[in-house]
Amino acid sequence: MDERDLFRQEVREWLETHCPVSQRQPIVREEQIWAGSQATFPSADAQAWFEAMRDRGWTAPSWPAEYGGGGLDPDQARILEQEMARLRCRPPLYDMGLWMLGPALLAYGSPEQKATHLPRIVRGEVRWAQGYSEPGAGSDLASLSTRALDAGDHFVVSGTKIWTTRADVADWIFCLVRTDADAPKREGISFLLIDMHSQGVSTRPIALISGESEFCQTFFDEVKVPKANLVGELNEGWAVAKELLKHERKLMATMESITEKVDVGLVELAKSRLAVTDQGRLANADLRARLAEHLMQADALSDLNELIYRGMKAGQLNPALPLTLKYIGTHEQQRKDELMLEILGADGLSMMSDTPELDRMVRNWAYNKAHTIAGGTSEIQLNIIARRGLGLPE
């Protein structure tokens, strides 16, 4: 048995011991454990699972141990991921800091920033929000106009951010702000960490088509931010933002695994509700063909992920490949949602159904429309694939 096998065995045993049976089921939105000063636990089991993972540093398995992370190398992190998937362990912690800010801080943060923020993220003590888009700056993010004026030892920030996920309960927000109004668009932007409890910060939830209000608009009215909270160099925030966007896109491509996991077996759902032939096939041949297409695409996507991982490890990865994942993953999710709605027929038309599972499926259908918009729209993704991936001219 080599080192990897030993590690796998150790992980397997540890998970068997520490992951309560109730935490080995597909996650539902109400039971996700979000970080922050206002964090709540849906059950004692959920709390125990979170705390066990936190204490092992496995809320952030591949971050360095000195910041409270698990210190795992890529192979080990993958083994942990696989073993968690095998046992169907729920993700122990949800937080934008964990997914996006952390990796960017590891690349660009000062030693003080890393020491201050990373351990708190790993432990789930702080909930982070992302302040990128503005009402006037969506796909054209670089045209953002929230200003940070130099006031000696601090900045004074004024402006507004939109689509900030749960800013109403967030503790901190990482923002792109304009620090040089005269420079070309991308060159006058800086990356700032702002305490949401500062004076002058306010939020307003936005009602969505899914009936939920995950996103907020966040307002900054002359908010004082210490200069120590600047990440990277002044006016060089675009580089940090791009590093972070990479992580966001990777995340969006696999959104299904970290957001709600309603395990809709589409085939079972269809066969339980629709006519089936004597041979046990769906009688609706057109639907049957489209289901097969979806299953093929989903299998192919998982093979593509595997191929990228192996190619990366062997040092022979075509850099254009990862650029495709967000576009493909989010569209496939939407295709699946549409098939689900079609199969449900009239039963899928209520957004306040008595059956919670049905209700959740339908809300997700509406909610997931955001996935081809957030984190760089599909159209922006195609621009990037065409220009950076295929080398077509600007």
Added chain:
Amino acid sequence: MILNEEQLLLRNTVADFLNKEAPIEALRMLRDKADAPAWEPELWRGLCELGAPAAAQPEEQGGLGFGAMGMGAIMIEVGRRLSASPLLSSAIFAQAVIRECGSAQQIGQLLPDLLSGDAVATVACQEGTHFEAETIRCFRENNQLTGCKNLVIDAASADYLLVTALDRQGHLCIGRIASDAPGVAITPRQLMDGRQYGSVSFTNATVEEWLEGEQVVSGFARALDETTVMLSAEMLGGSRELLERTVAYLQEREQFDVKIGTFQALQHRLAQAYCQLELAAASVYAAMNALDSAADNLAQYASRAKTLTGDIYQHLSNEAVQMHGGMGVTDEMDIGLFLKRSRVCNQLLGDSAYHKDRFATLRGC
């Protein structure tokens, strides 16, 4: 799922050889020859000297041991250049049928000549649009065979045919029969891809030997799936070539004083096609890997690979013609050769609709 060092080396060696000996012009010349041969003997000899027909077989069976991954890598290169040779019909399909369905003695007698390329064989298994064990109308009567097959690859140029038939009890068996044996009538046909196919009728034709026994049903299914995966690899190569040629054209062609590649409408179409191409590629590599690791759901992998490569090859060939504008519809441009090859490949061994349906059944839809 990715090529190892040796497989990469093999691929590069074959690519260099094909660049020199079998570029697309070679297919043009072959297509336009009066006697319409199925392949150039010299090219085939060269491929045999490189060991291409023996690439996949394990070393203990006299092969080079590169596995399906290695043979697939060769087929991708073949697809990029539309190289005409009996690799698919003989080195892949016939070899697989003998290996999977033959007795130890038959394997020992027949396989070496196919591995070296000294003999060329082809498989005649299709009576309609694809192979279907239940509807075979070729029958075995003692050592004689009667029935018809269509779309037999390289039929008229092969030394012998491996023919699927049913015996009196309705069991699947495979007859090995010389192409010039009495009672065998081959009607050769050049299809739009410039390659040779044939309809074959057997009238009390004398079979030299039968591949028979319990292993034939599952063995033939496996051989067919293996060939389907290898054809998909060729189709992947063709699709990739089309994308690259089209990108290159868009980088250079100017209209309205700009490169037409700057137009977002074209960029997005190609970017979408590229995403679909990579999904098809991942499916092909996964299927080659399934062959090498003897996965038990090979049929699913094969049908997915064939469907996704078939769809993208067809789509990209249409897009390539369109984006090359007027030049795209001229015979002078190679794009048209890929367009035609894509249509033939789509029909070979079952089209996308057939494989999608088979996949649906395998997945319980």
